[in-house]
Amino acid sequence: MHPPSIQKLINLFSKFPSIGPKTAARFVFYLLKMEEKEIKELVNAISEMKEKVRLCDSCFKPFEDELNKNKLCEICKDPRRNKAIICLVENETDLISIEKTKKYQGLYFILGGNVSALRKADFKKLRTEELLQKIKNSNPPQEIIIALNPTIDGEATILYLERKLKPFNLKITRLGRGLPVGGEMEYADQETLASALENRR
């Protein structure tokens, strides 16, 4: 129904996370209305981002390094950060969510891979080997916080990682459960409620 060059772009945008063909079509019509100058700005921003950004050798956080001189991101290089704690997160977004709380002073490690549709093959997409190398090579951390979502997929990943980390004899912790801000006891499951009681303060 659409002209081929429009359909092709719809197909490409449909692969973007959480985007279906209807929203993808709206993107294309939005681009169609954009002026040449704005299109250039977008295309250049994409290229520039791909050129400038690299992943930190230690935690895999994306950071900008135009001259290709640095191997570590600004968090891993920061001398005020507590190197004895490593917080494992699924992706960049979760890392930023934790940073925004301003309550965490340790380091991170981005596991990558899509935990949210977990099959055996998905475990391979996690940076498990890189994590184990990091623990072996450096001064071993005192604590690993596995900061994954308390969903079914997240729990499966937590169990997998706990098994892999067990031989190193580290303190391994998970995020505390409880009622979130705005939550209501009436709709909470028993496990959440039990944790909320246990973690009372």
Added chain:
Amino acid sequence: MHPPSIQKLINLFSKFPSIGPKTAARFVFYLLKMEEKEIKELVNAISEMKEKVRLCDSCFKPFEDELNKNKLCEICKDPRRNKAIICLVENETDLISIEKTKKYQGLYFILGGNVSALRKADFKKLRTEELLQKIKNSNPPQEIIIALNPTIDGEATILYLERKLKPFNLKITRLGRGLPVGGEMEYADQETLASALENRR
């Protein structure tokens, strides 16, 4: 539009919690279709419940006491319960939610009143005086858990109760915050995430 006796019943059902006039009308048409015998069963069940059930003198939980011999509910009478902890809850439903976790062995106190639309006048509906009397008269408990929802209204009530309880020099705790089962870090607010990190285990 409805005959007056139907409209009257719709009005009465519309006062039931969370019921609007459309659902109330559906209730009436449901009753209309019920046989005489079933109507009697319902009406009798209402009367019977009102006759048999009384509120516990100590915690205000409803319990059955046909012969009007008991002043205390089965929880308050249970010798295995830890009388040194009192858990304040908004209503019977929250008490039952906590009981179902099977992790709590202390006593309860039902505050009553509708915390979910809190105005100054609403504080009077809470059983604050009864709570303070209870603390004064009996062996003072060691801990009061204020198990109210971490909503705006719940927080206001928690602050109010903490102020009232302060003079007694008791340990006062709140439910722990964190990610609920099934929750996702990406959608959690900063306070919830900070608590989840702090309560890690």
Added chain:
Amino acid sequence: MHPPSIQKLINLFSKFPSIGPKTAARFVFYLLKMEEKEIKELVNAISEMKEKVRLCDSCFKPFEDELNKNKLCEICKDPRRNKAIICLVENETDLISIEKTKKYQGLYFILGGNVSALRKADFKKLRTEELLQKIKNSNPPQEIIIALNPTIDGEATILYLERKLKPFNLKITRLGRGLPVGGEMEYADQETLASALENRR
């Protein structure tokens, strides 16, 4: 977990349309807080409604008839109503929805039965025989409007009724399809959109 007389009432309220056990429990706690006088008012209103209200012999609409003198409801008795058109509706609520539009001057016929979970056995719950008798006995109407929901269940019922009504050689119509007020073309299915185009005015 609940005392038996409370649990019994929860079970009875759970049978009310669209009510689950949690809401049913809230109803019971609401009743528990009601004063004796209010409880009486509710119980009396239920009994009174059952005594006063009867179903119209012609259209099965509930109407009040304390002295048991009338066989017909106020709509069927109204001489200004156009007796040549009969509008079939699922229940009382749909009848009232149509009356509120003030655009319909014909008569009704309440099919009863729950169309919303249609199995073969459900067809028997519809007042099909009563409908066919009514058409045979009286001056035959010129038009039958089958005003059922355009859902899968509704469509199945419409087809069933059309088959039953076919021998009478009446004009049989269905509600027009189109975009509802507030609807958006983007989310409309093709059939709805095609009808909206066809019914343009």
Added chain:
Amino acid sequence: MHPPSIQKLINLFSKFPSIGPKTAARFVFYLLKMEEKEIKELVNAISEMKEKVRLCDSCFKPFEDELNKNKLCEICKDPRRNKAIICLVENETDLISIEKTKKYQGLYFILGGNVSALRKADFKKLRTEELLQKIKNSNPPQEIIIALNPTIDGEATILYLERKLKPFNLKITRLGRGLPVGGEMEYADQETLASALENRR
């Protein structure tokens, strides 16, 4: 919090229709993981689309015209199309929704502009002048279908267009209202229900 080149791209994607900063960030991390080859494919697809696609001189539908030889899209050029009817639509998506019904054989006119947040200034974004020119210059059409959403904004636009089109003495129609497929009478407003009755068939 993000490196500047990532933040810039997040800002640009946040301007895409219906995209907030969280989804925009996910887009950027998705691009970060894409291989160089795939990025090139996307960037090329954008440029190619902008080069090949132009808007039809008559109806403003986007169509592909690599050699820049055509002024009219495939619909406007199609001799089987009924030129006596013009269907006004807000955007390309609505045009395609109508085409998919396969029930419409007339022409279109894309009004453009965002009707969904209508202020006086928004009327200027509609191609009203182009529409009036088209009607004046060509063989006047017999019917104009204003196929806009029956929302508040859509209604305001319909009234505006009807006023503008009045001097031309054409037949002007709107989409028919009624219950959509899957809709339920109980939740329909009175206007929708009245239309559904009126459009019965």
